[in-house]
Amino acid sequence: MNIFIVTVGSRGDVQPYVALGKGLQKAGHVITLCTASRFESFVTEHGLGYGYMNDDMLKLMDSDQGRNLMENTTNVWEIVKANIRLYKQVGPMQHTMLNDSWAAAQQANPDLIIFHPKAYGDPHFAEKLGIPVMLVIPLPMFVPTTETPSLGFPKLPFGGWYNRFTYQFVNIMMGLSTKGPVKTWRSRHGLPSNPNDTDILHTSAGKHIPVLHCYSKHVGLNPSDWPANVVATDYWFLDQEESWHPPQALQDFLAAGDPPVYVGFGSMAGRNPQRLTRIVIEALQQARVRGIIATGWSGLDTRNLPDTIFKLDQLPHDWLFPRVSAVVHHGGAGTTVAGGVLPLSVRSSVTSPSGANVFTRLVWGVDTFHKNN
Structure with missing residues (x-):
């Protein structure tokens, strides 16, 4: 079977899909993974076919405006406001991203499409090609449940209707930001107008799209009222290349x-990475510990570092984390899991709310994300 996988985002949005692709390839399938061009070598080094997508969206997220957006990604209202401010710039990029991924899909000639929620055009590609489609989600933000609100929303005493609404709100806002490009693409490719053309959970015919959450049901959300087409599979780890x-x-x-402290914020260094870098350096020096600062995609200013601090661009977490004394990070799903499996007597993780909740559930068996204090 030819399988076309599409993902959009930073390294943490790409790596699980590479792991999935390798597993499917090992099972005998032919894989093409379409993502931003900066990750082409990462995809091909793992033996997968690469489908081109331009890098403009990631370049925007690496700008001052983009960092301002990422600084507030745990507050849904700030995300909405930031998206409105960026809309004029993002719109043309969305059209380009759709066209790039559609060209890659045609070249791959797939029998199945697997897509990240930010690759919102792919259900329509599948419809045009007459093939099935599957959604893979790193975090439980889109599929409604009455048991708990979506990430970024407070837990309020309004019962199940409020909890379900938070997921519907996320889907509505995502749909509003992508409706124009999707509508234009459908019209150009002879597909009928569809009032639900931005619903990533259903086909245009109203059928449920199978959904895989790539985390452990023992760690992340796994509510009893999810439909049968939605499952939490477990984490998809990418083995190191020999x-x-x-x-x-x-x-x-x-x-x-001595083993240093790892500090990395993924794509979430905020609007002032220079200030954040100064804070990190001062904290490490006050604690009298050595440090490793991972710059990655966060724009941290690592010029003129002292000898006790090492600058790192990208490195497999599963190799590095057993060799450090503590892990301080932004709470990304992949980083949290890599940090959480370390020996608990000597390791620690400091994260954003969603990551902190995963870690505290792993360690102490309690839920912290929706606490108000």
Whole structure:
């Protein structure tokens, strides 16, 4: 079977889909993974076919405006306001992203499409090609449940109707931001107008789209009222390549003293990465510990670092984290899991609310995300 996988976002939005692709390839399927061009080598190094998508959206997120948006991604109202401000810039990029991924889909000639929620055009690609489609979600933000609100919403004493509404609101707002490009694409490719053309949970015929949540049901949300087509599978880990070796400079730094503290914020360094870098350096120095600062996609200013702090761009977490004394990060799903499996007596993770909730459930068996204090 030819399978076309599409994902949009940072490294954390790409790696689980690469792991999925490798698993499907091992089972005998032919895989094409379409994502931003900056990740082409990452995809091909793992033996998967690559489908081109331009890098403009990630470049925007790496700008001052984009960092301002990412700084407030745990507050749904701030996300809405930021999206409104960015709409004029994002609109043309959405059209380009749709066209790029559609061209890649045609070239892949798939029998099945698997898509990330931000790759909102893919249910329509599947409809045009007459093939099935499946949604893969890293976090439980889209499928409604009466048991708990969607991430980013407070837990309020309004019962199940409010909880379900929070998911519907997320879907509505996402739909409003993508409706124009989707409507234009459908019209250009001979598909009929559809009032639900931005619903990523259903086909245009109203059928449920199968949904996989790529986290453990023992850690993340797994409510009893999810429909049968929605499941939490477990985490999809990407095994290290035997040919991969850490940089010699990093090995020398690790060997030169006590295990350092890892600090990384993924794509969420906020509007002032220089200030955040200063805070991190001062905190490490006050604690009298060595540190590793991961710059990644967050724009952290790592010029003129002291000898006790090492700058790192990207590295497999499963190799690095067992070699550090603590992990301080932004709460991304993949980073949280990698940090959470460390020996608890000597490791710690400091994260954003969603990641903190995962970690505290792993360690202490309690739910912190919706606490008001």
